[in-house]
Amino acid sequence: MTASFTSRTTAGKSRIAAVGAIAVAGALLLTACGDQTEGDKKDPAASTKSAPLADQLPKAIADKGVIKVGSDIAYPPVEFKDDAGKTVGIDPDIADALGKQLGVKFEFENGTFDTLLTGLRSKRYDIAMSAMTDTKARQDGVDSETGKKVGEGVDFVDYFTAGVSIYTKKGDDKGIAAWSDLCGKKMVVQRGTVSHDLAKAESTKCTDGGKKAIAIEPFDNDQQAQTRLRAGGADAGSSDFPVAAYAVKTSGGGNDFQLVGEQIEAAPYGIAVAKGNDDLSKALKAALDAIIANGEYDKIIAKWGVDAGAVKEATINAGT
Structure with missing residues (x-):
């Protein structure tokens, strides 16, 4: 959830923190985005009609109309359940905006934070989005404490700083x-x-x-x-x-x-994508850049009071 804002990252080189004060209120719980769970699916065909970047997605995902998201949904204000049991927060709001660009539904599936990358590698999820800090160790699939290889690394599409x-x-x-x-x-x-x-x-x-x-x-x-x-x-x-x-x-x-x-x-939060899925990473980056350009990203960031962590453009594997 070095992810972020558990930072949810790997300890390493010291950096000067760049994130400013946060201003949030309990009323945000009631104004956050709609449910992102499996029970709230939309018609993929209908959603693609007005999606300007739908053709950039890998065909298998575009045909499904769904991107499955592994997330530790207990990390407010990044992702959590509101009083009505809906999945809300910064990540779900950003995912919803990305879905409008790509013509797909982002479905959040709950999991413990330290199992998300395993689930991604096993193809249980298409991406992991959970206040996860982009680090070189995670990119390379290396345990940060032992330095040993623990699996295939992942690529990160970076969208925030914490x-x-x-x-x-x-x-x-x-x-x-x-x-x-x-x-x-x-x-x-x-x-x-x-x-x-x-x-x-x-x-x-x-x-x-x-x-x-x-x-x-x-x-x-x-x-x-x-x-x-x-x-x-x-x-x-x-x-x-x-x-x-x-x-x-x-x-x-x-x-x-x-x-x-x-x-x-201070380090970037990234959307984790399994190695080899370059087309998906590029599509997500394009969608992020689009919502940054059209102002929707800034509205989401301001809504949750975390303006100081906003980025001006999406990057891939910018973590160290």
């Missing part, structure tokens, strides 16, 4: 103002995310420097991690900046959490 933040219980920061203050503390994260990777890397720095390790407790999704911290079971949590900021803004009416320190590791 960093990683730390948050604590409100009014109780435990003296944490930076990652270096986490030695000897207990931290909750989403498994397989950049936050998880950063926590492990920072813990190694702690022990190498003669300090206590960070006690890291990973969860399947970010909401579980937040629940643990809210209940007093940890000292701090970490996730992509937009997600952390959204939790600070909305959880307990804004009374549960606070952001601490500066966000780090």
